[in-house]
Amino acid sequence: MKRxxxxxxxxxxxxxxxxxxxxxxxxxxxxxxxxLMILFGFTINTExxxxxxxxxxxxxxxxxxxxxxxxxxxxxxxxxxxxxPTRIDEILRRGVADAVIxxxxxxxxxxxxxxxxxxxxxxxxxxxxxxxxNTAIQGAAYLQGVILGDVxxxxxxxxxxxxxxxxxxxxxxxxxxxxFLIICAMLTSVAIVREKERGSMEVxxxxxxxxxxxxxAKMIPYFFLSxxxxxxxxxLSRYVLKVPLTAGIVSILGVxxxxxxLSLAVGLFISTVTHRQVTALTISAMGLIxxxxxxxxxxxxIENLPRILQYLSCVIPARWFIDAMRKLMIEGLRFTLILDDxxxxxxxxxxxxxxxxxxxxxxxx
Amino acid sequence: xxxxxxxxxxxxLTKRYGKQLAVDHLSFEVEHGxxxxxxxxxxxxxxxxxxxxxxxxxxxEGTASILGKDILKDIRAIRSSVGYxxxxxxxxxxxxxxxxxxxxxxxxxxxxxxNYDLVAPIYSQIEKFQDRKAGHLSGGMKQKLxxxxxxxxxxxxxxxxxxxxxxxAVSRGEFWEMLQRLKEQGITILVSTPYMDEASLCDRIALYxxxxxxxxxxxxxxxxxxxxxxxxxxxxxxxELLNVTRGMPGVRECYTAGSVHHLVGTADFRPEEYSEALxxxxxxxxVIRPIEADVEDVFIKLMHNDPLQ
Numbered sequence: 022m023k024r025x026x027x028x029x030x031x032x033x034x035x036x037x038x039x040x041x042x043x044x045x046x047x048x049x050x051x052x053x054x055x056x057l058m059i060l061f062g063f064t065i066n067t068e069x070x071x072x073x074x075x076x077x078x079x080x081x082x083x084x085x086x087x088x089x090x091x092x093x094x095x096x097x098x099x100x101x102x103x104x105x106p107t108r109i110d111e112i113l114r115r116g117v118a119d120a121v122i123x124x125x126x127x128x129x130x131x132x133x134x135x136x137x138x139x140x141x142x143x144x145x146x147x148x149x150x151x152x153x154x155n156t157a158i159q160g161a162a163y164l165q166g167v168i169l170g171d172v173x174x175x176x177x178x179x180x181x182x183x184x185x186x187x188x189x190x191x192x193x194x195x196x197x198x199x200x201f202l203i204i205c206a207m208l209t210s211v212a213i214v215r216e217k218e219r220g221s222m223e224v225x226x227x228x229x230x231x232x233x234x235x236x237x238a239k240m241i242p243y244f245f246l247s248x249x250x251x252x253x254x255x256x257l258s259r260y261v262l263k264v265p266l267t268a269g270i271v272s273i274l275g276v277x278x279x280x281x282x283l284s285l286a287v288g289l290f291i292s293t294v295t296h297r298q299v300t301a302l303t304i305s306a307m308g309l310i311x312x313x314x315x316x317x318x319x320x321x322x323i324e325n326l327p328r329i330l331q332y333l334s335c336v337i338p339a340r341w342f343i344d345a346m347r348k349l350m351i352e353g354l355r356f357t358l359i360l361d362d363x364x365x366x367x368x369x370x371x372x373x374x375x376x377x378x379x380x381x382x383x384x385x386x
Numbered sequence: 387x388x389x390x391x392x393x394x395x396x397x398x399l400t401k402r403y404g405k406q407l408a409v410d411h412l413s414f415e416v417e418h419g420x421x422x423x424x425x426x427x428x429x430x431x432x433x434x435x436x437x438x439x440x441x442x443x444x445x446x447e448g449t450a451s452i453l454g455k456d457i458l459k460d461i462r463a464i465r466s467s468v469g470y471x472x473x474x475x476x477x478x479x480x481x482x483x484x485x486x487x488x489x490x491x492x493x494x495x496x497x498x499x500x501n502y503d504l505v506a507p508i509y510s511q512i513e514k515f516q517d518r519k520a521g522h523l524s525g526g527m528k529q530k531l532x533x534x535x536x537x538x539x540x541x542x543x544x545x546x547x548x549x550x551x552x553x554x555a556v557s558r559g560e561f562w563e564m565l566q567r568l569k570e571q572g573i574t575i576l577v578s579t580p581y582m583d584e585a586s587l588c589d590r591i592a593l594y595x596x597x598x599x600x601x602x603x604x605x606x607x608x609x610x611x612x613x614x615x616x617x618x619x620x621x622x623x624x625x626e627l628l629n630v631t632r633g634m635p636g637v638r639e640c641y642t643a644g645s646v647h648h649l650v651g652t653a654d655f656r657p658e659e660y661s662e663a664l665x666x667x668x669x670x671x672x673v674i675r676p677i678e679a680d681v682e683d684v685f686i687k688l689m690h691n692d693p694l695q
Contacts, residue, residue, distance in 0.1 A: 031488075221478065227441070229465065
């Protein structure tokens with residue numbers, strides 16, 4: 022028993038040597054999370070900031086003045102001032118403003134009518150630059166909210182959980198879903214297949230070591246690497262991106278560790294079906310990471326996918342992980358409410374390990 | 387089969403890749419404590435045979451036993467007790483020589499210290515460089531390290547698949563000296579090589595081609611058993627000499643062997659008649675002398691006699 026443990030430790034030591042001496046891979050693996058977090062957290066921003074608004078005011082009045090002041094006082098808007106009605110088109114085209122609000126001549130009358138709950142006439146006309154439809158729709162909604170804010174009858178919309186619609190919150194689980202696949206599945210499968218390709222697997226197999234020991238020892242350094250990355254991501258989320266992480270950190274860690282195990286199982290499975298590093302890399306990149314980005318809900322909501330891709334997304338582990346992490350990190354749900362996601366991930370892990378063990382070959386052909 | 391007293395017993399071993407027969411109903415035996423050479427060109431199926439004997443590949447037909455253990459049933463027992471050095475250098479390039487040796491010792495539940503005496507004659511030659519990454523060692527040193535790693539668990543049987551391929555002549559010589567020393571320790575060695583000159587360093591050799599054994603004997607036995615008249619011929623215009631000689635009466639065979647051509651005659655071959663005929667065709671500088679056959683001559687003769695080759 023003691024000697025058996027000795028073999029395992031010797032193996033793990035050797036795997037750490039491999040990993041630590043491949044400084045380029047190590048550096049990339051440690052930097053990817055930081056780069057992705059900063060990239061997605063700060064630069065790729067789907068939230069709307071700094072909407073430049075121009076105003077067409079045929080008859081200035083006190084209520085119009087108050088209304089325009091509301092815009093200049095709002096951090097999401099910048100006023101570009103009053104513009105002549107004939108130049109609306111030109112100003113939008115030149116990109117001086119993103120939106121123009123055209124007040125009617127009888128704005129005061131319409132406003133008081135609306136306040137009294139009379140059948141409403143439009144309060145104002147919104148002209149938007151819709152070259153980016155998402156921005157236009159979101160911006161229109163903002164503007165409407167500000168204009169109607171005064172009016173009693175306006176429907177009240179409250180955005181829950183992510184009231185400022187910060188995209189960082191939304192992306193953090195996605196980054197984790199992708200990253201652990203890269204680290205665990207891709208690097209692990211490549212590391213195992215490398216032994217086959219270089220011929221050292223032959224020597225390892227002609228020894229008293231059980232082949233499974235070889236494989237599991239290979240996973241340990243990548244598991245550690247993933248834990249370091251997990252810590253990096255959570256710390257960056259909490260202290261740099263200010264993601265609330267309201268749910269218990271225990272649940273977040275639990276689901277993440279399960280997902281790391283699942284990714285390792287994926288890597289193990291890939292290594293049992295390939296003999297070349299290039300093949301393992303291609304399978305990981307094309308068959309795993311691409312679908313995980315496209316079909317997991319990371320970039321595009323699953324509800325918006327064509328029906329057939331929605332079904333396909335069910336077999337993608339990242340989908341369930343991202344779903345669970347969004348619920349935990351952003352909505353702050355209790356663990357029991359993501360139990361279904363957790364069980365699906367657990368089932369996938371068990372199935373993949375079983376499949377890999379069935380396929381595992383302690384021969385070389 | 388009262389064959390458990392043999393180190394290796396192979397019976398009808400066969401392996402196909404598609405329709406190609408890599409190893410074709412092979413049978414042979416290796417005695418305890420001998421150096422048994424498997425001599426054959428690249429692509430003869432040597433590596434496939436090694437893979438089957440080390441339990442890495444399952445044969446399609448036939449059976450074999452290593453040290454009395456069946457290659458189909460006692461896989462784990464065989465894997466624990468033999469040393470195997472594959473043809474390609476397959477140690478870890480990013481680990482130092484010492485780390486490689488320590489790892490392989492641990493793999494076999496032993497330590498470098500425990501068996502140092504066995505590997506010392508070999509390992510001491512690379513000890514100066516033991517902190518160097520294995521990938522940065524020279525070809526000969528890599529091969530010594532690989533042999534040390536294959537030996538560190540004191541196996542009683544060594545499988546060496548083309549251990550000297552791609553290694554310089556001096557290192558090759560040193561390597562074979564080491565094999566002799568290991569043999570003196572009682573270790574049985576099955577070694578394959580494409581180099582015919584290494585054959586004479588084995589106790590017994592099997593001439594091997596296209597998955598079949600052409601003959602098994604001691605190197606001396608093979609030489610003595612060579613019964614055709616054999617000559618070395620040379621002249622200024624070597625290439626034309628080869629072509630002309632091949633068409634001459636009484637010549638069974640003529641092939642290049644180093645700086646001369648070897649001429650195999652039929653029983654009624656007369657060297658004087660041959661010289662005169664050649665002189666008449668402008669080869670006035672022809673030199674012809676009778677020679678002893680070496681393993682390569684035997685190999686070529688057996689290959690041509692074999693109807694399946």
